[in-house]
Amino acid sequence: MNDNSREESNHANNHYLYYPDEKDVPTYLAYGFRPIFLLLPPYIVISMILWALVWSGYLNIPFMDNTLTWHVYEMLFGILTAGVLAFLTTGLPELFPGMVPFIGKRLKYIMILWIAGRVSFWFIDITGVYLTAILNLSMLLWLIWFAKDVVLDKLQRHSSLGYILVVIFGIETWFFASVSGHAITPSLDILKVALGAIVVLILLAMRRVNMESVNELMEDKDIDDIYIARPPVTNLAIFTVILFTIVEFLYPDSSTLGWLGFAAGAAILGITSDYKLKDEFILNQPFVLYYASIFVMLSIGYTLMGWDLLNEDIYGINHFRHFITTGGIGLAYMMVIITIGWIHTGRNLTSSIYTHLMIILIIIAAFMRGLIPFFEEYSSELYLWSAIVWTIPFLLYMKVFYKFLLTPRADGIQG
Amino acid sequence: MKFIIKILKDFPAYLWSGWGAIASIFLFIAFWDIGNQVYGALVLPSPLETFKTLTTMLQDESVWKEINITLYRASVGFGLSLIFGSLLGLLAGFFVTASIMSRPIVTILVGMPPIAWIVLAMIWFGMGDETVIFTVIVASFPIIFVGALQGTRTLDDDLKEMADSFKLPWHMKFFDVYFPHIFSYVFPAWVSGLGMAWKIVIMAELLATSDGMGASLAVSRSQLDTPTTLALVVIMIGSLMFIEYIILEPIKREVELWRD
Numbered sequence: 001m002n003d004n005s006r007e008e009s010n011h012a013n014n015h016y017l018y019y020p021d022e023k024d025v026p027t028y029l030a031y032g033f034r035p036i037f038l039l040l041p042p043y044i045v046i047s048m049i050l051w052a053l054v055w056s057g058y059l060n061i062p063f064m065d066n067t068l069t070w071h072v073y074e075m076l077f078g079i080l081t082a083g084v085l086a087f088l089t090t091g092l093p094e095l096f097p098g099m100v101p102f103i104g105k106r107l108k109y110i111m112i113l114w115i116a117g118r119v120s121f122w123f124i125d126i127t128g129v130y131l132t133a134i135l136n137l138s139m140l141l142w143l144i145w146f147a148k149d150v151v152l153d154k155l156q157r158h159s160s161l162g163y164i165l166v167v168i169f170g171i172e173t174w175f176f177a178s179v180s181g182h183a184i185t186p187s188l189d190i191l192k193v194a195l196g197a198i199v200v201l202i203l204l205a206m207r208r209v210n211m212e213s214v215n216e217l218m219e220d221k222d223i224d225d226i227y228i229a230r231p232p233v234t235n236l237a238i239f240t241v242i243l244f245t246i247v248e249f250l251y252p253d254s255s256t257l258g259w260l261g262f263a264a265g266a267a268i269l270g271i272t273s274d275y276k277l278k279d280e281f282i283l284n285q286p287f288v289l290y291y292a293s294i295f296v297m298l299s300i301g302y303t304l305m306g307w308d309l310l311n312e313d314i315y316g317i318n319h320f321r322h323f324i325t326t327g328g329i330g331l332a333y334m335m336v337i338i339t340i341g342w343i344h345t346g347r348n349l350t351s352s353i354y355t356h357l358m359i360i361l362i363i364i365a366a367f368m369r370g371l372i373p374f375f376e377e378y379s380s381e382l383y384l385w386s387a388i389v390w391t392i393p394f395l396l397y398m399k400v401f402y403k404f405l406l407t408p409r410a411d412g413i414q415g
Numbered sequence: 416m417k418f419i420i421k422i423l424k425d426f427p428a429y430l431w432s433g434w435g436a437i438a439s440i441f442l443f444i445a446f447w448d449i450g451n452q453v454y455g456a457l458v459l460p461s462p463l464e465t466f467k468t469l470t471t472m473l474q475d476e477s478v479w480k481e482i483n484i485t486l487y488r489a490s491v492g493f494g495l496s497l498i499f500g501s502l503l504g505l506l507a508g509f510f511v512t513a514s515i516m517s518r519p520i521v522t523i524l525v526g527m528p529p530i531a532w533i534v535l536a537m538i539w540f541g542m543g544d545e546t547v548i549f550t551v552i553v554a555s556f557p558i559i560f561v562g563a564l565q566g567t568r569t570l571d572d573d574l575k576e577m578a579d580s581f582k583l584p585w586h587m588k589f590f591d592v593y594f595p596h597i598f599s600y601v602f603p604a605w606v607s608g609l610g611m612a613w614k615i616v617i618m619a620e621l622l623a624t625s626d627g628m629g630a631s632l633a634v635s636r637s638q639l640d641t642p643t644t645l646a647l648v649v650i651m652i653g654s655l656m657f658i659e660y661i662i663l664e665p666i667k668r669e670v671e672l673w674r675d
Binding site: 233236237240243254255256259260262263264266267269270272273276310 | 431437438439441444
């Protein structure tokens, strides 16, 4: 492709200067996100079914006699590594144009490592905790090694992403030390710390995804304005989330934590104020509302947790936490796979009834799961149906995007 | 009219941009809560207890009566300072001699501690409305006066000349050339003057009267009723923040928009 036509295509399409000259690369390994997006949605669907069978007693996996802990672990770390892999292998060559995209055989090996991590997780009672620990930790370690350019970058523009991954690696190691009896901290407490770190990672990553795609969207639609997700706003949100996480670990019942929950809720919601542009109105763009919904859900989660801590009549903090997990983090993954699924297969960001449904169903599922404390009498129905409703968007994703993921880019560029 | 519509149109976005500020207020409340856990409820009641006291207080009619008394004193004092401070300041700004002369006097007025004014006012006017209103005036007048003085002093001569050479009618000269400039100086001075008035009125009431919020503060202090004390403080800060951030700040933003 010559330089002129490259300039004509929009900016996210000409991100990498080099494409490796590996021969016979199948389409599904032509770029980092492809195999992940082919495997992650079905894995989420299958694992939700497996969990339903485990919780209802049809399937007997004792999970070292601690099913809840391992459920939380897998929903946090198992899915996280796939999401981060997609984000880094797709996003880094764009942030650092000199970087050679990670594709082909090497990508296949890393995917096998991720799959092995998932298999070892489900067979943990047979293969033992150490194998699971080694496979999953080495996956994360590889991701950090892959992201080393980010930290070594002289300008340090995106180094925070690298540092938070190192922190998450430390927390995962701590978790495995705890479940294998080498650390005394309760494993569930460590997972709450992990959740805080993952929210921080998501805030950092979404700031970049948000800016890249909202500006691209405006370019597509000839909206003449610029959207800037201001770093200080995100940093305030990150600061409050870190504070909440640390105080929750040290003093989980403190009333101070309640006020910090409100602070985190307000600070995260503040991120959405950047969508008010100087001249143009963009809140009628579906994708802008999709991105905003991530912050709204995270904010509802922290606010309700804060309210719970200050209110003696209600005990639902771990239910409310699902606004963050089922809602905010679920939406963040969904938006990452939708955004990359359009842009990096050489298409424009397009909303349709399917993308609307993917977002709305996750939001509905989060409300069903998070509001259980108010509808105790229906709790078993809500547990079941929220899981089902949450799974449907990933099935829809497979229906809409599989054909893009399995065919070359629409604009003819390699990758 | 266009001006007011623009302010109203931008108002929702302005309000929504306040989440960061709300977050930092909650962080402050969290630190307050730590203080409560360290020093105990007698020294520093918890925020939650304070807000509960506040809700009960606001349902009490007598509390509203005290608030109204204080509001009356603050607005009379501030209103008089606003009118005379702005007028005299603008006038003084037009004459170099007057500005040179007024400068040291303003320094004396600003430099004199408000507490000394209260003592003097108590001797002059006794215990009552006049003492409080007088103190409010002496405290906020110099701030507004200086703002207005700066506004006219810093008028751009080139702009004036341009307006003259284009033979602009006087009303255009005033509303399009002088007014935006002067107002951008006077308005912030009004805001700080108001903040000063609101603080001084409480202090004067606490020392010199038997009614109003300042007096309620004195009563709650003598009864060691810290939750009520803090609830009163919350009312004062809350009302000041409401006036400053919800009413004045949006106007100020519109007024200062031409500067960039």
